[in-house]
Amino acid sequence: MNQIKTLQDFMINYVEYLDGDSGSGTNLFYPSYEIYPRDFLKFAEIELLQINKKDSSETIHTINCISHLKRAMDCQLDTFFYVLRIKNNLRVDKKLDFLKSAGIFSSSSLSRLNSIRNKIEHEYTIPKLYELEVYFDLVTAFVSILETAIIQLTNFSEVFLTSRNYHNLKEYNELNFNIKYFIKEKPKIVVEINYYKDDFKRTEELISTPTDYVEFAYFLKILFLSGKIYGIPNLNHIKELLKFEQKL
DSSP: OOHHHHHHHHHHHHGGGOEEEEEEOOOOOOOOOSSOHHHHHHHHHHHHHHHHTTOTTHHHHHHHHHHHHHHHHHHHHHHHHHHTTOOOOSOHHHHHHHHHHTTSSOHHHHHHHHHHHHHHHHHOOOOOHHHHHHHHHHHHHHHHHHHHHHHHHHHOSEEEEEOTTOOOOSSOSEEEEEEEEEOSSSOEEEEEEEEEETTEEEEEEEEEOTTSHHHHHHHHHHHHHHHHTTTOSOTHHHHHHHHHHHHO
16 A cells, blocks of 8 residues: 555544654764855855945846855755755755655745746846845745754654543554654664554554655655644644645
């Protein structure tokens, strides 16, 4: 059976009965760059300040700002894929599709980001100041969101959820859900679901690797959503989100 559908159906049917029981993190390793995304953002900000001063070389500062923002975005993408130990041989658009599928960066923001980026790269146009400021804000948000995703994975590379505090499950006495990201040369996400009914126990194991980027991105999304259960008072938000995506 399709692993995405299995995982999706389980979360939609049972997420409202699950509580965060325990979680653990892992040590993540960053690439040894001499310049990082935040450095490029700082360079871009310096160029923006020069443009706002109405410098006589405004075009030069605009082009420099664009270049720094592109580097900030590319560097953050490379950093993210390096930290997760995912092979970094995808085109930028494929990497962005992965982030979209993993629910890390919103599709509307990505569309706007790509629209500005493609206009600059393929039409060779110089954006207006307001477009440049929007581009700056989007790339800054992009860098921040991926930084947050890495931090969350550091704290919650494994999440254990249980239904033991609920007594109104119709089919089972208890459910246990465990999801873990294994950071190795060949990363994988492993899901183990235990179903308990009286003296009966059924275990279901799902394993995803980056060889299937679509599936792996979805598993990563569930891992991130599972970690957020500790801070979301109404789990119907997760259920409705997954139900909506199921219809797409």
